[in-house]
Amino acid sequence: MEQHRTRPAQYGPRRDPAPGTSGPSRPVRPPLPPQAGRTAAGGVARSTRPDRPVRAPQRRPAPPSAVRRPPNPRLTGLGSGLFCGAVMLVVGLLTEALFGASQTVYGVLYLPVCVLTALWVREGNLFIAPVVVPIAFAVGMVPVAKEGEGGALDRLMGMVTALATQAGWLYGGTLAACVIVLVRRVRRVRAVNRRLARSRPRP
Numbered sequence: 367m368e369q370h371r372t373r374p375a376q377y378g379p380r381r382d383p384a385p386g387t388s389g390p391s392r393p394v395r396p397p398l399p400p401q402a403g404r405t406a407a408g409g410v411a412r413s414t415r416p417d418r419p420v421r422a423p424q425r426r427p428a429p430p431s432a433v434r435r436p437p438n439p440r441l442t443g444l445g446s447g448l449f450c451g452a453v454m455l456v457v458g459l460l461t462e463a464l465f466g467a468s469q470t471v472y473g474v475l476y477l478p479v480c481v482l483t484a485l486w487v488r489e490g491n492l493f494i495a496p497v498v499v500p501i502a503f504a505v506g507m508v509p510v511a512k513e514g515e516g517g518a519l520d521r522l523m524g525m526v527t528a529l530a531t532q533a534g535w536l537y538g539g540t541l542a543a544c545v546i547v548l549v550r551r552v553r554r555v556r557a558v559n560r561r562l563a564r565s566r567p568r569p
Contacts, residue, residue: 441483443491447498450483454506462509469528472510473535476503480539484546489554496544503536504529 441449454476461472479502484495504525511521511528529536 440488441486441491442488443494443498446483446487446491446495447501449486450479450498450502451505453479454502455508456506458506458509467510469507469510469532472506473532476506476535476539477542480543481546484543484550487547489550492547492551495547496540499543500536500540503539507532 457475457479458472461468461475465471480495480499483499483502487495507525507528511524
């Protein structure tokens, strides 16, 4: 018996032979409808049902912009000395001009300068902060100290007297700088130990 071969649907319907030629005649069949969910070209068809309204895609809200942090300067050992000395000299001049060379006002303003110097010095130069703040205190004391009518000897004696009478502010600011430096040092050592512990291979 003669077996007829089927032809794939992508090649189109099979054409019947012309009249007068050999071969069985078959009726022309319409092309099959596309499958559910796909178009005739092979793409994905979206169902448009009247009972299901098409929703517009919702956009996610933009993340809030990052809050800008205040600058965190890092001073070298020399930079911290220059910063502290220059600030204390300006503080001494302003104290003499505005408060009549009040040594108490000068000592009070010395404390925040010590704190800023200890916070802004680099981690590699932490122990320089407690050294430079007493020197800066002596530098700024020059315009504040009470000077005699004589020459350099009287000025030197005025400086010594001012440092002796204001030793409480001097020691207080230096102690505050030491405490801040020690806290920063301990935190740095702990951070380094944590990194080393994480990098070590576990048995």
